[in-house]
Amino acid sequence: MGEADRDDLVTIIDDETSIDDIPKTMPLMPVRDVVVFSDMVAPLYVGRDQSIRSVEEAVGGKGLIFLAAQKEPETEVPKPDDIYTIGTVARILRVLKLPDGNIKALVQGVCRASIKRYARKRGFYKVQIEVRREPSELKKEPASIETEALMRNVREAALKILVLRGEVTNEVQMVLEGIDHPGRLADLVAANLRLKVSESQSLLENDEPVKRLKQVNNLLTREVELSTMQAKIQSAVKDEISRNQRDFFLREQVRAINRELGEGDEKGQEIAQYEKKIKKAKMLVEAAKEAKKQLRRLGQMHADSAESSVIRTYLDWLVELPWSKASKESLDLARAKEVLDSEHYGLEKIKERILEYLSVRKLNPQLKGSILCLVGPPGVGKTSLGRAIAMAMKRKFVRISLGGIRDEAEIRGHRRTYIGALPGRILQGLRQCGVNNPVFMMDEIDKLGADFRGDPSSALLEALDPEQNAAFSDHYLNLAFDLSQVLFILTANVIDTIPPALLDRMEVMSLSGYTDNEKLAIARQFLLPRQIKENGLTPKQVKISTGALLQMINEYTAEAGVRNLERELGAICRKVARKVVEGEEGVFTLSRRGLKPYLGLPRYDAEMENNANEVGLATGLAWTQAGGEPLYIEATVVKGKGDLMITGQLGDVMQESARAALSYVRTNLDRLGLTVQKVENSDFHVHVPAGAIPKDGPSAGIAMAAALISALTQKEIEHKVAMTGEITLRGRVLPIGGLKEKALGALRAGIVTMILPEKNRRELTELPSVVRRKIDFKVVKTMDEVIPLAMPNLRLIDPGTKKRSKKAVRN
Secondary structure, three states: OOOOOOOOOOEEEOOOOOOHHHOOOEEEEOOOOOOOOOEEEEEEEOOOHHHHHHHHHHHHHHOEEEEEEOOOOOOOOOOOOOOOOEEEEEEEEEEEEOOOOOEEEEEEEEEEEEEEEEEOOOOOOOEEEEEHHHHHHHOOOOOOOOHHHHHHHHHHHHHHHHHHHHOHHHHHHHHHHHHOOHHHHHHHHHHOOOOOOOOOOOOOHHHHHHHHHHHHHHHHHHHHHHHHHHHHHHHHHOOOOHHHHHHHHHHHHHHHHHOOOOOOOOOHHHHHHHHHHHHHHHHOHHHHHHHHHHHHHHHHHOOOOOOHHHHHHHHHHOOOHHOOOOOOOOOOOHHHHHHHHHHHHOOOHHHHHHHHHHHHHHHHHOOOEEEEEOOOOOOOHHHHHHHHHHHHHHOEEEEOOOOOOOOHHHHHOOOOOOOOOOOOOHHHHHHOOOOOOOOEEEEEEOOOOOOEEEOOOHHHHHOOOOOHHHHHHOOOOEEEEEOOEOOOOOOOOOOOOOOOOHOOOOEEEOOOOOOHHHHHHHHHHHHHHHHHHHOOOOOOOOOHHHHHHHHHHHHHHHOOOOOOHHHHHHHHHHHHHHHHHHHOOOOOOEEEHHHHHHHOOOOOOOOOOOOOOOOOOOEEEEEEEEEEEEEEEEEEEEEOOEEEEOOOOEEEEHHHHHHHHHHHHEEEEEEEEHHHHHHHHHHEEEEEEOOOOEEEEOOOOHHHHHHHHHHHOOOOOOOOOOEEOOOOOOOOOEEOOOHHHHHHHHHHOOOOEEEEEEHHHHHHHHHHHHHHHHHHHEEEEEHHHHHHHHHHOOOOEEOOOOOOOOOOHHH
C-alpha cells in the first residue's frame, strides 16, 4: 500500500545503504527488551514522546536512526547514563501511525556503531557516532578450517532448535547455508535466539567475528538443552492430560464466557478483597510480605484445589489478627480504685499492685506488659479479679483455661502442613478480642501436663517473658507477633507444680482464704445481691440475719473461699423463688433457727472435734488447696520391742518426721523423766485420722513429738493449742509454709493459741488483724519451748541438777 492510498503508512527506504554513506550524526532511539543486530529486520512499537520525535526526525532525513538498548527496561525517561554506548545503525523501512498517536516502525539493522557524544539532549536525543568495522571487513582473508567447522556446528545447532520449535523450512536452511561470513552468521542466529538483553548486548559489543561466533555457539548449546527439555515436558504434559485437567480448562472457559457476558470474576473479586484487608490490617513488614506472597500463590491456583483452601484460611488469620489495633486504656487511678473496690472486698496488696502498674504506665507509655500470677485456694476470687482488673483499665478481657492441656500445639499452634492446623490459644484469644493489648488470663497454670506431644509449660516460656514476647512466634503463622502490650494474669492453686523457669518469669501474688468477718462482708455486698438478682427476686423479699450467715459459714461450708457459700445462698433464693411462684407473699426472713428448712442439717461441726484435753492427742495444722485446717495426731504406747507403727496414709516426708520425733524423745528420756526400759519395752503407734486422705509434709513434726511425749508421760495436751513446725533430731523447730492459710484454718476451728517457728515471726504482720486479735501466737526455737505450752503439767528435768525446770516460755 503506497502513500497515495493511505497517509498513515510511510515507506522510507527500499535500497541498500552503504556504510560509507552513513552520516556521523543521527537521532537516537532507546529501545527496551530488544537488541537489534546488523541485517536484522524487527518491528518496533514506538510510544514515548522522545522516541516518536526521534523517528520523525529520522523519517525527515535519510531514514537512518541509531538504536541503543536501555540498561533498565523499566526506566520511562532514560538519561544518557541509562543507555548502552554501543548500538546499531538501522534504516527505517516503514512507519505506521496508529490512531492513538503511537507509531509502529519496521527497521533493519545496517551496522554496529558506538556513541562518541550526545549532540542534542532536549526533546529527543541526537548523537555523534563512530561506525565499528569488523577486522574481516578490513582484511579479506579466507576462513580457516576451525572457523568452517565452527560455522557448520552453529548451523546444525540452529536447525535443531528450529526443528524442536517446529519452525524449520527450506528457505531457512538455504539462508543459513548461504552465509559464509562468521560475523553475519553469528548476528543472524543471535537475532533469532531468545536471549536476555545483557547477553545480546555482549554479543553486539564483540568486534571479533570468530569470537562472537564462539559465543553464539555456547549460547546455542544451552538453548538446545533448554529446547529439548521444553519439548520433553510439553510431550509429557500432553500425554498425561487427565479428566481433572480437562475440567479445569472447561471451568476456565466458563469463567472467560462469564467475564465476556459481564457477570464478573469471582476469583478476581476475592483477590481484590484480600488486598484491601491486607492493607487495612497494618501488619508488620515481614507479615505483609508473606501475606502478599501467599496471595499471589492463591491467584495462580484453581479455586477448588485443597491447597487454595489452606492458603485462604492462613490469609484469613493474617488479616484478622490485631497487628496494630489496640484499645484505649484508662489510666484514671481514682476510677480504677473505685472499680476494684466495687468488685472485690479486701485484697489490698493486689489492688495496690494494679494501681502501681497504672501509675508507671501513665508516666511511661512504652512500659511492657507485666506477668502476674495469682496463687490461692479455690473460691477466693482469682478469676473474677482478672475480669475486674480489665474493667478498671478499660481493656478487653480474654480468658483461657490451661487445666489438663498436654499438647504443646495448644499454646504455639500446629504447622500448616497438618490438616486442620490452627494457631495456638494465645493468638486465638487475641483474634477473638480484636486488640493487641488485652488483659489475658490463663487459668490453672499449675495443672498443665506433659507427655509425648510436648511440654506446654515450656512453650509458655517465650510468651510470658517480657524480654522475648515482643517477637512471639506461633508455629502456624511462622511470623513474629508482638505480645509485649498484653497484661498476662495467671492463676494457680499451688506453685509447687509450676516449673522453676516459668515461675521465675512471673510476679507471684498470694490470695489466702478469708476470715469469717470477711466472708460475712462479701456475702452481704456481693454474693447475696447477685443470687437475689439471678433468681428473679428483689432485695425486699429476702432478709438473712448476720447470725444465719455466720452459721452458714461455719456449719454449712468449710472452705477458704466463698464459692460454696454462694451456692448455699443460691439454694435459699431458689426455695424462696418457688414459694413466691406458689403464691406466698411477704418478706422471707431467715435467722439461725430458720436455716434448717432451707439447707437441711449442718454438714460441719462448728466446735472443735477435740473439745477436751487428752493424753496422746495433739492438734497440728495442715495446708490444703482449699485452705488451712486442723490436723489431729494420735499417739499411743503399748508393750512391745520399741517399734514404731505409722498409719493414716502418710507420705514419705511425714513418716520421716514421725521417726525424727521418736528419735528426739529417745534422746531426751532423762529430761522427760522416763527410763530406757520403758521405751525399749514399748511399741509406738502414730495415727492421723481421715485415713482415706493422703497427707504429707514435714510441718507436723513438733505435733507428733508432743503426742509421743504425752503418751509416754501420760500428761494431757491442751486441746485449744495448735502447733506447726518441722522438728530436727536435736529438737530445733524449723520454719514452715502457708502460715496465713493455717492461721485462718485455726481460727475457723476455734483455736486460741498457735505455736509456730521463730523464723515465721516476720509473717505475723501480714495476717489479718482479726486473726492476730483472736489467736495468741507463740513463737519457739526448740522443742523445750513447745512442751510447757502444749503440756503445762509437764516440767522438764535439768540434767545437771535433776530438778524440773520452771523456765519461762518465750512469747
